Amino acid sequence: MLAYTVRRILVSIPVLIVSTFIVFLVVINSGDPVANFATSRQPAPSQAAVDAFARHIHADQPAAERYWNWITGVLHGDWGPSVQANLDIGHDLFTRFRVTVTLVAASLVIALIMAVIFGVFSAIRQYSAADYAITFFGFLFLAMPVFWFAVLLKQAGIWFNEQTGSQFLGTIGEKSPYLDVDTPWNRFTDHVGHLVLPTITLALVSFASWTRYTRASMLEVLNSDYVRLARAKGLRRGKVLVRHALRTALVPLTTVTALDVAIVLGGAVITETIFQWHGMGEMLVQSAQTVDVYRTMAWLLLSAVVVIGFNLVADLLYAVLDPRIRYD
Amino acid sequence: MTDTEAPGSAGTHLPPADHEFTVRYRSRTRLVLRRFVRHRAAMVSLVVFVLIVLWAFVGPHLWHYSYQKYTPDNSQAPSWKHPFGTNASGYDAYAQVMRGTQTSLKVAILIALGSTAVGAVWGAVAGFYRGVVDAIMMRVADLVLTLPLFAIALVISSRSGGSWYWIAAVIAGLTWAYVSRVVRSTVLSLREKEFVEAARALGASDPWIIFRHLLPNALGPVIVNATVLVATGILTETALSFVGFGVQPPDTSLGLLVSQAQTAVDTRPWLFYIPGFFIIAIALTINFIGDGLRDAFDPRQQRVRQ
Numbered sequence: 001m002l003a004y005t006v007r008r009i010l011v012s013i014p015v016l017i018v019s020t021f022i023v024f025l026v027v028i029n030s031g032d033p034v035a036n037f038a039t040s041r042q043p044a045p046s047q048a049a050v051d052a053f054a055r056h057i058h059a060d061q062p063a064a065e066r067y068w069n070w071i072t073g074v075l076h077g078d079w080g081p082s083v084q085a086n087l088d089i090g091h092d093l094f095t096r097f098r099v100t101v102t103l104v105a106a107s108l109v110i111a112l113i114m115a116v117i118f119g120v121f122s123a124i125r126q127y128s129a130a131d132y133a134i135t136f137f138g139f140l141f142l143a144m145p146v147f148w149f150a151v152l153l154k155q156a157g158i159w160f161n162e163q164t165g166s167q168f169l170g171t172i173g174e175k176s177p178y179l180d181v182d183t184p185w186n187r188f189t190d191h192v193g194h195l196v197l198p199t200i201t202l203a204l205v206s207f208a209s210w211t212r213y214t215r216a217s218m219l220e221v222l223n224s225d226y227v228r229l230a231r232a233k234g235l236r237r238g239k240v241l242v243r244h245a246l247r248t249a250l251v252p253l254t255t256v257t258a259l260d261v262a263i264v265l266g267g268a269v270i271t272e273t274i275f276q277w278h279g280m281g282e283m284l285v286q287s288a289q290t291v292d293v294y295r296t297m298a299w300l301l302l303s304a305v306v307v308i309g310f311n312l313v314a315d316l317l318y319a320v321l322d323p324r325i326r327y328d
Numbered sequence: 329m330t331d332t333e334a335p336g337s338a339g340t341h342l343p344p345a346d347h348e349f350t351v352r353y354r355s356r357t358r359l360v361l362r363r364f365v366r367h368r369a370a371m372v373s374l375v376v377f378v379l380i381v382l383w384a385f386v387g388p389h390l391w392h393y394s395y396q397k398y399t400p401d402n403s404q405a406p407s408w409k410h411p412f413g414t415n416a417s418g419y420d421a422y423a424q425v426m427r428g429t430q431t432s433l434k435v436a437i438l439i440a441l442g443s444t445a446v447g448a449v450w451g452a453v454a455g456f457y458r459g460v461v462d463a464i465m466m467r468v469a470d471l472v473l474t475l476p477l478f479a480i481a482l483v484i485s486s487r488s489g490g491s492w493y494w495i496a497a498v499i500a501g502l503t504w505a506y507v508s509r510v511v512r513s514t515v516l517s518l519r520e521k522e523f524v525e526a527a528r529a530l531g532a533s534d535p536w537i538i539f540r541h542l543l544p545n546a547l548g549p550v551i552v553n554a555t556v557l558v559a560t561g562i563l564t565e566t567a568l569s570f571v572g573f574g575v576q577p578p579d580t581s582l583g584l585l586v587s588q589a590q591t592a593v594d595t596r597p598w599l600f601y602i603p604g605f606f607i608i609a610i611a612l613t614i615n616f617i618g619d620g621l622r623d624a625f626d627p628r629q630q631r632v633r634q
Contacts, residue, residue: 019471023480030484143611145563147570147583148604151590266478266567273571274590284479285571288486296483303476 005316012308017071023300024067024293031291033083034059057081057293070294074301080294092283093298099174100279104268106195107202112257114207119214119253120246123222134211141208146267150201150274157197170194174277198275205267206260213256217249250321258307258314265303360548363624370620373613380610384429393420395427396578406598413598415588421599424580429606431581432562435496436610439561442500444554447507452538452546454508455515466512472505481564482573492581495574499564507553514546548625555618559611566607582607 034054038045045053054060058069058081070080079089122134157169170176170193179186221227222245230240265280272281280299287295318325365371393399399410399420406413412421454465477499484498518524519542527537543550566583568574575581582603589599 015471015474019474022471023475026480027483031486139612139615140608142615143559143608145566145570145583145586145604145607145611147567147590148586148607151586151593151600155593262474262476263478266476269478269482270567270571284482285573288483288573291486300476300479300483303479304474307474307476 001316001319005312008312008315012312016304016308019304020071020297020301021067024070024297025063027296027300028063028066028293030288033057033291033293036291037083057083070297074298079298082295083290083292087295089295089298092295093280093302096278096280096283097302099277100268100272100281102191102195103174103198103202103271103277103279104264106199108206108257108261108264110199111203111205111207111210112253114203115210115214115253116246116250119211120218120241120249122211122215123218124241126219134215138208138211141204142212144204146201146205146270147274149204150198150271153197153201154274168193169196171197172276174275174279194275198271198277201271201274202264202267206257206264209260210253210256214249214253217252218245221245221249247321251318254314254317254321258310261310262303262307265306360621360624364620367620367623369616370623373616373620376609377613377617380429380606380613381433384426384433387426388423388430391423391426393423395419395423395580397423412602413596415592415596415599421602424585425582425603425606428580428582428585428603429610431492431575431579432565432583432607433610435492435499435565435575435581436558436561438493438496439500439503439565440554440557442496443504443557444507444550446500447504447553448511448543448546448550449538450504451508451511451513452515452542455512456519456534456538456542458516462512465508469505469508472502473509475502477502478564478567481568482571485568485573492575492579495565495568496561499561503557503560507550507557510549510553511543511546514549515542518542518545548621552618552622552625555614555621559614559618562607562610562614 034050034057037053038050051060058066061069073080077090079093082089082092118134122131125131154171157171160169161167161171167176168189170190174191174194175187176190176194179190227240227245230244231237235244268279269281269284271277272279273285280302283295284299286292287299388395393410397420398417399414401410401414402417404410404414410420410422412425414420415424450465450469454462454469480502481495481498485495524537524541527541532541562582565574566581566586569581569583570587572587575584577584585603586600586607589596589603593600
């Protein structure tokens with residue numbers, strides 16, 4: 001399994017290089033930061049200043065050379081120049097990553113747990129009122145735009161705070177700018193309070209479709225011969241459900257989760273925009289607005305690594321979940 | 329065995345048309361339609377969806393306010409004069425939601441058509457030729473699949489200037505790879521069928537086989553995927569417009585309307601809820617239509633016989 005992991009990581013390197021090169025070409029052609037610099041300032045900068053700016057952000061180099069300098073620079077910890085003066089992209093990226101990773105991780109865990117609970121329940125009570133209700137809400141959440149739901153939740157949070165007279169549910173930012181009593185406990189509850197609403201929002205993005213997948217694969221497994229055999233030889237129903245049926249049914253869910261990570265990251269951009277977090281979402285929006293090539297690339301490279309990592313973990317989990325799958 | 333056969337069924341000649349056990353010949357389209365019509369949720373959804381489409385495209389010609397015309401009434405709750413109320417600047421929300429629905433639908437449908445056309449041909453060619461062609465074409469599709477849809481669409485469409493066809497082209501440029509995968513897997517099994525061999529024996533060229541034999545037979549999964557893409561398309565476009573990278577004012581889309589109303593959820597709730605309900609209604613009906621089509625094209629997937 002270790003050999004397989006190493007091989008998979010080695011295989012994903014050329015994929016990463018080709019895909020980041022294509023993305024790089026797309027990004028450098030998505031806008032003209034030099035023209036922005038030349039026209040958006042009052043008084044207009046001199047031609048020499050514009051040329052110096054173009055040199056500073058490497059806009060004067062050919063694309064292939066720029067890409068090569070960038071990717072080798074990243075390996076040395078140099079993330080390239082930003083269009084904003086005094087912005088260290090590497091530092092910016094990792095500060096924001098720490099903010100976003102709590103949100104994404106918390107919502108992934110909650111969405112998965114809910115998807116398994118509701119999906120399994122729906123499958124073992126097929127065609128019951130509960131199954132129909134879960135299916136209905138599944139379809140509803142599949143059709144619900146994240147941003148609309150997030151704004152609603154934000155309103156609900158404000159209402160909740162007004163009713164209880166507390167400030168527990170944070171609706172702006174990832175933490176309070178200052179605390180009345182700055183103890184570790186207060187800092188922790190403040191953090192959790194700010195996490196609640198965005199996490200629910202982001203969890204519901206993927207919860208609906210994952211529940212549908214769990215239900216479908218659970219139904220398929222429950223109708224299979226080996227589950228019938230396990231019951232026939234006298235195993236308890238609970239044990240059959242968890243040890244024999246659920247374990248196999250989790251394989252497709254693992255695949256879908258890994259594939260959907262990119263969608264969750266996209267959802268995080270919207271969620272963070274609405275709740276005004278200073279995370280990776282804000283970073284992407286700002287860098288797209290200012291046509292900041294290297295800042296955009298830093299974001300996309302990190303998200304690509306996260307997606308590839310998730311797919312690798314999913315592949316390794318198959319072997320854990322399904323003993324028939326072996327990597328030699 | 330032949331001597332025990334009933335005289336009517338012997339040999340190759342067909343039984344008479346009024347025979348008790350004959351089944352009238354029905355075309356595949358007819359069968360699919362029949363099964364679709366019996367799918368209640370899908371039929372209701374189709375009716376609702378068609379009504380929304382008609383309303384969004386015909387409505388603006390009949391309604392007496394334009395989406396970009398100020399009215400003297402600002403911040404008014406829904407009334408007979410303004411069924412969806414008005415916003416703070418006095419725009420008639422009914423006209424704006426109509427226009428927004430129209431723009432969002434145009435984008436979503438163009439995404440579905442564009443990516444289906446590209447993806448179907450791409451997948452069919454790859455599946456038909458197999459080998460090196462297949463390997464190269466599918467690696468390209470895989471590369472596109474690894475790109476995060478929303479992030480890339482956001483970065484590229486910042487240049488679009490808000491034109492709806494450019495936004496649609498950007499999103500379709502990232503979603504066609506899904507279609508190509510589905511079509512390729514279907515074509516891989518279809519190309520081994522006898523009718524393809526027969527066509528080749530008759531001297532049919534490769535393009536003829538691909539376009540006249542393989543693609544029409546792969547129509548089921550293609551259509552089902554196209555409907556799903558309409559839902560993906562509308563959710564992606566509205567999200568882009570919400571964040572400010574999609575459709576730009578003075579034109580409007582359902583996402584932009586929600587975005588403009590997000591600070592007025594308490595004070596002018598009609599501005600926020602109505603466009604949201606339209607997005608949900610469109611995505612929901614599309615998903616049900618897709619479900620009905622899937623069951624109609626492939627009844628084997630269903631557990632309950634209808």
